[in-house]
Amino acid sequence: MTDYDVLAEVYEWLISDAKLPPADFAASFDDVLSLLPPNAHVLDCSCGTGQLAVGLAGRGMQVVATDASEAMVRRTAELSEEFGASVRAVRANWEELPDHFVDDTFDMVFCVGNSLHHAAGTTGRSAALESMSRLLRPGGRLVLTSRTWELVRSRGSRLDISNQLVRRNGRDAVVIYRWDIAPHWEDEHHIEIAIAQVDATGSVQVRSELLSCWPYQYEQLNADLHRVGLRTEASTFNLEAENYMLVASKE
Incomplete structure (x- = not known):
């Protein structure tokens, strides 16, 4: 895994103007958030500096934010305090998630910000997706954003x-x-x-x-998701677009 400990201190320069305010970042996922029950339990893994996690907490959700970088977790906790948001911030990489949380805990798991490609190869990516799948409740959804590596x-x-x-x-x-x-x-x-x-x-x-x-093709990602019990429900994948969002539900 990559730590982002240096970039954590200046990470806001990598976030677009439209997603810098936590409420606006959360609003960019309105379509999938509408599928959640009231007071939903949500995990934002690879949370970065916490804009999404804080935005979700501002909507009354029960939010946990995790990241492999201690510096990112610290900045998420600081942002939560600044906005008076209730976010539990935990340092953990994907493989460590089941050590911190009980299976079938979350209604939705976010893995956004083009983070999955930092998992080391096919084995690492499969392990990361397996961990996220385990933590989802049956019928829960994984929301993932990715670069179009093709x-x-x-x-x-x-x-x-x-x-x-x-x-x-x-x-x-x-x-x-x-x-x-x-x-x-x-x-x-x-x-x-x-x-x-x-x-x-x-x-x-x-x-x-x-x-x-470690990049991956879209078809390969879909196959990886299927292997860990997730079914692609919606996708914005386009070979000519820089990024895409994929929503997969737990079978």
Whole structure:
């Protein structure tokens, strides 16, 4: 797993303006949230800095947020306190989830923010999905967002530099992605993400982190879900789109 401990401190520069307010992030999932019962129990695994978890708690849901990064869990707890939201934040990677929670606990599990590709290969991805499936109640749903890796790999190794400054907390930054695309799907790939912050004097401070990832094809993801007892219910997958959302229900 990748820790994101460096990027955790500047992660808000990677979140779009539309999803930075917790209520707005939660609202982007209105269609699936409408399927939940009142006072639903929800798990946000790979919670990042907690925008979604806090937004869900603001709707009266019983929310647990987990992440493999201690720094991300800390920032989620801080955001929860800032908004007066009741969120239980726990440091745990996917494989450790069954050690913290009883099977069949949650009505919905979120795994969003393009996080699943950090699971190490087919074995790691299957283990992650198995853990999430175990924690869902029968009929519960997994909500997953993913990069369209078919599109990412077609572009090859490259450097992507944002064409405009991003402003957060009164500071501007340029976001840079360096993609190291391996020859084969099953090989370890790398993404280096750099956030170059510019202060009022023109000085630049750069924070970067090299992240490992193991891409997967959409058909492979569906097969992995089926193996762990999840059935794809809805999907926005499009080979020409950068990202997609998939909703799978527990059989």
